[in-house]
Amino acid sequence: MLVGDQQLKAFLLDSNLLTKVQLEQAAKKADKTGKRLEEILSSDHLIPQEELAKLKAYILGIPFVNLEKEAIDPKILRVIPEPIARKNNIIAFRKDGNALQVAMLDPDDLETIDFIRKKANLKILPRLTDSESIKTVLKQYQESLEAEFGDIVKKETGEIRMVEEEKEGVEEDLKKVAEELPVIRIMDTLLKHAIIQNASDIHIEPLEKEVLVRYRIDGILHDTMMLPRKINTGIVARIKVLANLKLDEHRLPQDGRFKVETEDYRVSFRVSILPVYDGEKVVMRLLPEHSKGLTMEGLGLQGEALEIIHRNLKKTLGMILVTGPTGSGKTTTLYTMMDILNHPEVNISTVEDPIEYRMPRINQTQVKPQIGLTFANGLRSLVRQDPDILMVGEIRDRETATLAVNAALTGHLVLSTLHTNTAAGALPRLLEMGVDGFLVASTVDVIIAQRLVRRLCDDKVRYRLKKEEIDVIGKSIDFDMVLKKLKEERILPKDATWQTIDFFRPSASKDCPEGYKGRMGIYEVLPATDAIRDLIIKRTTPDVIEREARKEGMITMLEDGVIKAVQGITSIEEVLRVISE
Secondary structure, eight states, X not given: OOOOHHHHHHHHHHTTSSOHHHHHHHHHHHHHHTOOHHHHHHHTTSSOHHHHHHHHHHHHTOOBOOOTTOOOOHHHHTTSOHHHHHHHTEEEEEEETTEEEEEESOTTOHHHHHHHHHHHTSEEEEEEOOHHHHHHHHHHHHXXXXXXXXXXXXXXXXXXXXXXXXXXXXXXXXXXXXXXHHHHHHHHHHHHHHHHTTOSEEEEEEOSSEEEEEEEETTEEEEEEEEETTHHHHHHHHHHHHTTOOTTOOSSOEEEEEEEEOSSOEEEEXXXXXXXXXXXXXXXXXXXXXXXXXXXXXXXXXXHHHHHHHHHHTOSSEEEEEEOSTTSSHHHHHHHHHHHHOOTTSOEEEEESSOOSOOTTEEEEEOBGGGTBOHHHHHHHHGGGOOSEEEESOOOSXXXXXXXXXXXXXXXXXXXXXXXSSSTTHHHHHHHTTOOHHHHHHHEEEEEEEEEEEEEOSSEEEEOOOHXXXXXXXXXXXXXXXXXXXHHTTSSOTTOOTTTOOEEEEXXXXXXXXXXXXXXXXXXXXXXXXXXXXXXXXXXXXXXXXHHHHHTTOOOHHHHHHHHHHTTSSOHHHHHHHHHO
């Protein structure tokens, strides 16, 4: 059912939507790039998307629908779960008896149509639409979910009974409350709401008279809703049951995890419960278990920094360190490296706290300090397991550092993290832990420091920096080096200057309320060259090491952020916010 290029050309000329010259130029570009004519027409904005979709619908003999102003009944909308709708660009918008009308970008996607037919047990009538219609309707999932959550809370709260936590037999009472239908419904909706919004964390915080629920989305905490105080006991009890924690323990912190699996998603939840003045605060980290592997490019690495990392990943021994504060994406970077290295001919073993993602063919060990299984003890045992590659979740003390360095010396590739703010700061940190300078110099091959910045949405405002803004930013970055890199990578023309470069600011829209959606990394990658190794042995300061690295061409995180701002990926304001934190 795909429209062929020749067929599309003929109809475009007949409809006078394009001139013959425009069409020939577009066809040449399609041949040169290996893309379909339809993709070139859309990406080069030669024809409005809706007109192109209408023409395709006419050629295929399928009705075209524009849903931009359509308010769809939530019950019909949710016949197709939001993740499937978003992934496959398909929307259920009308139901007549046993027939369900669905709007699609690709009516030839028979696999998705068949899946929905079996799931809904309805006759599926495909309709063609455009991407703007899909985007508009996807927002309605959010609105319907919020309404659903509000209705459930109002309806179910009255049925939840209070439990006096000090009386005898409280554990049995809490277990009963945790298994009551109203609590289960509220908890399920709370989790679903977070998953669909792509939240990374859920905070449930008891206050004096209410319970505050907050979601962390793209690194920023947002107040999501206030719940009645009486719900708190039931919700906390429900979370403890799911995470297999002690129900009657209210004075000590507890940690656990559980998993939610549906046809649409698989998400692990890492649970932390902490006693606070008004009760117990719960924080749940969401860890999606998607099969789609990440790449170093997808994380935000590019140019020479990317080449350095790939070069060092090919080594059979040595150490690669990733540094940054909590929540800067260090673990994701390590998992991405392991995914690249994960071949049948190598044995990869890890010691982690906690295990965030399960990976096939990788032997992952969870640290348990309460029984003596520390990073150091775990690493000592792993070395006897004939590994080729070792991943140590974090180097926290002298013993772990010494063992990791010795493993790197004796024929293993070691990946690990350190809590330092810069790449150069990682080297003196190892020396402070008591590792000999010549051992650090012999084993560490590359250090990566990183932060996460929010991505700008498509609707963004173009502007240019004023002279005073250039002067302020110029105090922190080497403008000449950044400009040279941008020209070398052909991101900017050779005659570009900072006064002629376009930058971008966020623009709020219904689909993107803050102008940002998703995150990516900004990095500095410091390879251990001969000059850097000499400085390590001399036990010099991080500043001296960084100066030498910059002489050798290292781009700092701030400069990498500016490069990404020039590319329109993020904004200068976002980069400065993250670096200054």
